[in-house]
Amino acid sequence: MxxxxxxxxxxxxxxxxxxxxxxxxxxxxxxxxxxxxxxxxxxxxxxxxxxxxxxxxxxxxxxxxxxxxxxxxxxxxxxxxxxxxxxxxxxxxxxxxxxxxxxxxxxxxxxxTGRQVPWRARAGRDGAASSFVLRRFSDARVVRVPSKQELAELQERFPGTLVQVLCEPGERLSSHDQDVGSFHYGIVNMGAPTYAELLERYAEVERRLRFEFA
Known part of the structure; x- marks a missing residue:
């Protein structure tokens, strides 16, 4: 681990x-x-x-x-x-x-700035949070990425969700710096009261994110 x-x-x-x-x-x-x-x-x-x-x-x-x-x-x-x-x-x-x-x-x-860090554990709104990495395990050309409207609808459905799109239509995934053996094309950060609910929410987010490759 x-x-x-x-x-x-x-x-x-x-x-x-x-x-x-x-x-x-x-x-x-x-x-x-x-x-x-x-x-x-x-x-x-x-x-x-x-x-x-x-x-x-x-x-x-x-x-x-x-x-x-x-x-x-x-x-x-x-x-x-x-x-x-x-x-x-x-x-x-x-x-x-x-x-x-x-x-x-x-x-x-x-x-x-020389100020004391007012750190307090577990004082946030969520019980669990994750940063999800969207990957493919073969190179591809990007055909489509989620539109601004689609991303806005996602954030309305799950407030506070952050989606980072790491590619643009027409690019090859291999044109960006990548890990060995895989090609990442997006990152989703979100939270929920529990891990179980977090994974359920992410499953819906992943279905709604319309990436297309060729």
């Missing part, structure tokens, strides 16, 4: 904001979605938070956001660090706003 541990260091004190689960498309190493909050067992999350606090506290890093990618191996019950990034996870910024009530851009802005 791969996760991202997000946080910031303020006046030398590391603060972990949360842990985001990375869910892959079955049988691949391509990200399907990123779920917040993590559904790993709480004792495992406590260990990950402890690793992040000790690592960042001892690194000398200060007064900025960070994110640490980690693996959890349930068979061996081990936690391992993949990499440390001295920046915020921009794709997850609004996931934290939905669940915790504060966008991580706000945290970064507070740090940049």
């Amino acid at each position: 791969q996760v991202t541990v997000d946080g910031f260091v303020e006046r030398g004190a590391p603060v972990v904001m949360g842990i985001v689960d990375s869910v892959m498309y079955p049988g691949t190493i391509s990200f399907q979605r990123f779920d917040y909050p993590s559904r790993l067992p709480e004792p495992v999350q406590v260990r990950m938070r402890d690793v992040a606090v000790r690592l960042m506290g001892g690194s000398g890093f200060n007064h900025a956001c960070f994110n640490i990618e980690m693996f959890y191996d349930s068979r061996r019950d081990t936690v391992r660090v993949i990499e440390v990034n001295p920046r915020m996870s921009y794709q997850f910024a609004d996931l934290y706003e939905r669940v915790d009530g504060m966008n991580t851009y706000e945290a970064q802005l507070a740090l940049a």
